[in-house]
Amino acid sequence: MTRPVATKVAFEDGWKAADTITLDETARYRRRMVMTSDNGVEFLLDLGEARLLRHGDGLVLDDGRVIEVHAAPEKLYRVAAQDPHHMLRLAWHLGNRHCPSQIMEDCMLIRRDHTLRAMLEGLGAAVTEIEAAFDPEGGAYGESHGQHGHHHGHHHD
Template structure:
């Protein structure tokens, strides 16, 4: 078995690929088998999401390209940028994994959420695509977490490394209501599970 010694943002001249869904790609330590049958040990300092197109660099120098399995998703669109910002806040306030793009937001299928978004005037398209959600309070990368904040009326989105750490081991990220301008909610770090042979 070969150990992964680093993860690169882009896989150049990969020797093989490994195809995983979003849940299986969020790991710290796990034994995995590439699409071509190479047994590898992922052993990272902290849990993170392996993103589509990244490269797992093995101890012998070979690179395994990460590929995301296409998933059953909903592409959420708004009437304009401000409307999309408000929809993004509604999605984030419900602690849903979301992939935020310039003109749409990708989330997993959920008939309750779909009905809510339709009631708010959102456009919904059902797609089958790889899913690379934004990092959140559960996704500690480089020792910090970021929660995607959407501010109503500013016409833009930005991220803040805006979390509080407490002695009981939870990380809390604040989200502020872009409509009411007041209250906030807490997103609590939770462990992830999957079908792979996790050693962590």
């Protein structure tokens, strides 16, 4: 028996998931690989290009089933600023270090790194250790992170 193949990602609501697959942010950046769902369905992911699979995306199998992507909790820092201008300064410093960051209205999330924590606290940021799904911004030069541009409105704190 051949394993099913997922060649497209569904973003719209309206499909019913047959199963889920829970992956951290690094494991969600994929193009082609054999994957196993949370309930043991083995399938081949075979997308046209590498992309970040977002929490809530559906991997459409060639047999019609959909495997819903779940973002696994990761060890992160929640970075809060004193005001909007301070947030811009903090974001600039993280961007200058090419640090993947999830930017939200009132904070940023980054992977834990003691050197970055010391820098951010030295700049006046409030840094808190959390465990949450990580969904960083995509790159400006053609990276596929975030190409479909939807958000599911979930919060991480």
